[in-house]
Amino acid sequence: MTFRIDKLGLGIGLLAAYGLGSPWATLRANRIVQGEAVGLFAALPLWAAWLVFCVTLAAGAIAILSVRPSTRLAAASVALATVCAGVGSAGGFLLPPDNSYARVSPASGFWILLFAFALLAADAITRMKPRPITRLSYTALAVAAILTFLFLGVWSELSIIKEYSVRADAFWAEAMRHMTLALGSLLAATIAGIPLGVFCERKVGARAIVLNTLNLIQTIPSIALFGMLIGPLAWIAVNVPGAAAAGIRGIGVAPAFVALLLYSILPIVANTVAGLEGVPGATRDAAKGLGMTSTQRLWRVEFPLALPVILTAIRIVLVQNIGLATIAALIGGGGFGTFVFQGLGQMATDLVLLGALPTVALAFVSAVVLDALIETTAAETGGKGAT
Amino acid sequence: MIEIDGVSKSYDGRAVVDNVTMVVQPRSIAVIVGTSGSGKTTLLRMINRLVERDSGSIRLDAEDNRSIPGYLLRRRIGYAIQEHGLFPHRTVSENIATVPRLLGWAPSRINAKVRELLVLFQLDPDIFGSRYPHELSGGEKQRVGVARALAAEPNVLLMDEPFGALDPVIRAKAQDDLRTIQRHLRTTIILVTHDMEEAFRLADKIAVMDAGRLLQYGTPDDLVRRPATPFVEALIGARERPFRLLAINTLGEAVEVGEADGPPLPADTSQKDAVAEMVWSRRGAVPVVSSDGSPLGRVTLEALLRRAGGPS
Numbered sequence: 012m013t014f015r016i017d018k019l020g021l022g023i024g025l026l027a028a029y030g031l032g033s034p035w036a037t038l039r040a041n042r043i044v045q046g047e048a049v050g051l052f053a054a055l056p057l058w059a060a061w062l063v064f065c066v067t068l069a070a071g072a073i074a075i076l077s078v079r080p081s082t083r084l085a086a087a088s089v090a091l092a093t094v095c096a097g098v099g100s101a102g103g104f105l106l107p108p109d110n111s112y113a114r115v116s117p118a119s120g121f122w123i124l125l126f127a128f129a130l131l132a133a134d135a136i137t138r139m140k141p142r143p144i145t146r147l148s149y150t151a152l153a154v155a156a157i158l159t160f161l162f163l164g165v166w167s168e169l170s171i172i173k174e175y176s177v178r179a180d181a182f183w184a185e186a187m188r189h190m191t192l193a194l195g196s197l198l199a200a201t202i203a204g205i206p207l208g209v210f211c212e213r214k215v216g217a218r219a220i221v222l223n224t225l226n227l228i229q230t231i232p233s234i235a236l237f238g239m240l241i242g243p244l245a246w247i248a249v250n251v252p253g254a255a256a257a258g259i260r261g262i263g264v265a266p267a268f269v270a271l272l273l274y275s276i277l278p279i280v281a282n283t284v285a286g287l288e289g290v291p292g293a294t295r296d297a298a299k300g301l302g303m304t305s306t307q308r309l310w311r312v313e314f315p316l317a318l319p320v321i322l323t324a325i326r327i328v329l330v331q332n333i334g335l336a337t338i339a340a341l342i343g344g345g346g347f348g349t350f351v352f353q354g355l356g357q358m359a360t361d362l363v364l365l366g367a368l369p370t371v372a373l374a375f376v377s378a379v380v381l382d383a384l385i386e387t388t389a390a391e392t393g394g395k396g397a398t
Numbered sequence: 399m400i401e402i403d404g405v406s407k408s409y410d411g412r413a414v415v416d417n418v419t420m421v422v423q424p425r426s427i428a429v430i431v432g433t434s435g436s437g438k439t440t441l442l443r444m445i446n447r448l449v450e451r452d453s454g455s456i457r458l459d460a461e462d463n464r465s466i467p468g469y470l471l472r473r474r475i476g477y478a479i480q481e482h483g484l485f486p487h488r489t490v491s492e493n494i495a496t497v498p499r500l501l502g503w504a505p506s507r508i509n510a511k512v513r514e515l516l517v518l519f520q521l522d523p524d525i526f527g528s529r530y531p532h533e534l535s536g537g538e539k540q541r542v543g544v545a546r547a548l549a550a551e552p553n554v555l556l557m558d559e560p561f562g563a564l565d566p567v568i569r570a571k572a573q574d575d576l577r578t579i580q581r582h583l584r585t586t587i588i589l590v591t592h593d594m595e596e597a598f599r600l601a602d603k604i605a606v607m608d609a610g611r612l613l614q615y616g617t618p619d620d621l622v623r624r625p626a627t628p629f630v631e632a633l634i635g636a637r638e639r640p641f642r643l644l645a646i647n648t649l650g651e652a653v654e655v656g657e658a659d660g661p662p663l664p665a666d667t668s669q670k671d672a673v674a675e676m677v678w679s680r681r682g683a684v685p686v687v688s689s690d691g692s693p694l695g696r697v698t699l700e701a702l703l704r705r706a707g708g709p710s
Contacts (some may be wrong), residue, residue, distance in 0.1 A: 086593070101671035250481075291481070291483070291486075292481075293479055293480070293482065293483035294483045294484070294485060294486070295475070296448075296479060296483055297479060297484070297485075297543075297546075298470070298483070298485070299448060299484070299498070300446060300448055300472055300477035300479070300483075300556075301472060301477060301496050301497050301546070302470065302471075302472035302473030302497060302500055302545075303469065303475075303496075303500065304468045304469050309502070312485055315487045316487055359478025361538065391487055
């Protein structure tokens with residue numbers, strides 16, 4: 012029996028081997044001091060270390076040898092679960108008893124293995140060419156697995172979870188604010204942007220002005236834009252009756268919301284224009300020639316055909332907003348950025364991660380969900396919206 | 399009846415259609431032929447007001463086409479175009495049902511009509527009804543496009559280069575089918591093409607346009623025997639004239655009393671096909687039978703060639 016070597020798998024295998032040799036966990040006397048790196052066999056009970064070691068080697072071997080994608084996915088899943096469980100047990104093993112100041116965090120070895128096997132899983136899924144609904148179920152399974160680990164307390168001795176448990180209430184409040192900022196601004200941008208896009212597509216003269224203005228806004232660095240909005244909004248709060256009562260202030264949620272809205276609107280307007288322009292000329296001509304009114308043409312023909320392109324913009328904006336909303340914390344807008352900037356201020360890496368990891372996870376899940384949606388609508392419009 | 403009376407249209411001061419007058423008889427096929435830029439498509443689009451004329455009048459059954467809003471007018475006139483313009487996000491059935499839905503027909507009536515048209519266009523309703531346009535071949539798309547144009551049973555069907563995108567074999571079949579369907583539904587058709595061959599295959603009357611003006615409007619026979627201008631003559635092709643005449647006439651017109659050997663030809667065979675058959679089978683004459691197979695007489699090669707000759 013002969014095996015072919017898989018090129019990407021070879022890379023993953025080498026990466027995994029390097030990860031095994033790297034520090035597994037960091038042990039620190041308290042949450043801010045520099046810690047000491049601990050290798051895999053020192054960080055875990057011997058049997059657990061061997062388990063992680065063997066599973067990693069086996070999964071690495073499967074990655075290197077060209078085997079069926081489903082086997083590769085299974086290997087990646089088992090390896091990911093083992094590695095994740097392994098890093099959790101390092102917490103309980105390394106922490107001296109009766110010392111509530113000491114902290115254990117995952118170190119580079121864990122992150123490298125996590126990355127390597129996530130890559131293996133993603134590559135295997137891509138090779139299986141799953142339908143959108145299948146991709147969604149894989150994502151749901153991954154999320155469910157992470158929630159189960161959290162619920163079972165597998166990671167509860169790790170520093171990041173300790174950071175969480177002392178500020179659980181704040182975490183969920185900021186999570187809500189983060190979502191409100193990201194989704195709310197997206198919703199507002201969609202409501203404003205799609206009609207504006209339709210208008211721009213019909214009035215060629217207005218298009219250049221609108222798109223250039225929005226382009227200009229897009230080039231302003233995000234921190235600068237947040238800052239620039241403080242002045243005008245503060246003025247509005249003081250001078251417009253009722254504005255302050257409605258929550259409009261120079262700092263806080265209002266400027267963050269407006270800034271995210273401004274960033275969101277260009278992709279939506281531009282893609283609405285592009286999507287409508289992509290409707291084949293013959294299709295438009297036929298729609299008109301068959302006696303559809305301009306409103307009927309827009310709703311029954313042009314808009315459905317432009318939808319995949321518009322959804323692409325919404326996907327871009329959603330992922331962008333989830334990331335950008337982090338910066339809102341700088342001007343008091345709240346969100347996961349609050350933990351990032353607190354963590355940076357206190358030199359507490361795990362607090363930074365408490366803000367960063369959920370942001371990354373949210374962005375990733377949003378991207379997967381919207382990609383599936385786009386693919387489904389595109390299939391319904393006959394591939395690329397044209398025949 | 400479609401009466402086009404002194405119609406003109408210009409863009410930026412340049413006349414695209416220049417004072418065109420023509421009448422299309424009910425239940426006939428009129429083909430407008432011309433080179434690109436001759437104004438033939440603009441003239442067609444002025445009939446259903448996709449283009450608004452500058453002057454003149456267009457009447458459909460004595461009613462001015464401006465007496466109702468454009469979109470209502472267009473629902474009463476079939477419209478089929480070269481790239482078929484099917485809605486890619488709708489199934490074949492939904493595409494065909496477009497105008498009946500706009501008109502608010504009852505669903506049962508729409509379904510019956512869609513099935514009837516699919517059968518008429520030789521597309522199995524159970525197979526093709528639920529397909530999307532991107533799952534169809536070029537010829538099937540074209541047929542669905544024409545079926546969609548006919549769904550609301552319009553008296554008039556406008557066709558803009560409907561067969562332009564088809565390969566020659568499928569095109570000839572599509573043209574024959576259109577002729578058959580037109581006789582069946584008795585729709586008045588105005589068809590625009592740059593293909594003279596197509597015009598001669600389909601037309602009861604041919605309109606030749608050049609630079610916005612109507613040069614000649616007459617029967618195919620007229621055009622061959624009495625071309626109004628050198629341009630019309632050139633468009634028909636001097637060397638093609640006898641063959642054009644043979645192509646537009648049928649055997650029935652040339653039948654004489656007498657007998658001939660070999661397998662008979664039906665009376666509705668074109669004279670061109672009959673000449674081809676006689677030359678190939680080395681016969682000077684063939685028996686002619688009616689469509690039910692009863693003998694009518696014979697046709698001689700010599701008589702056919704005489705008929706296809708120019709003025710002596």
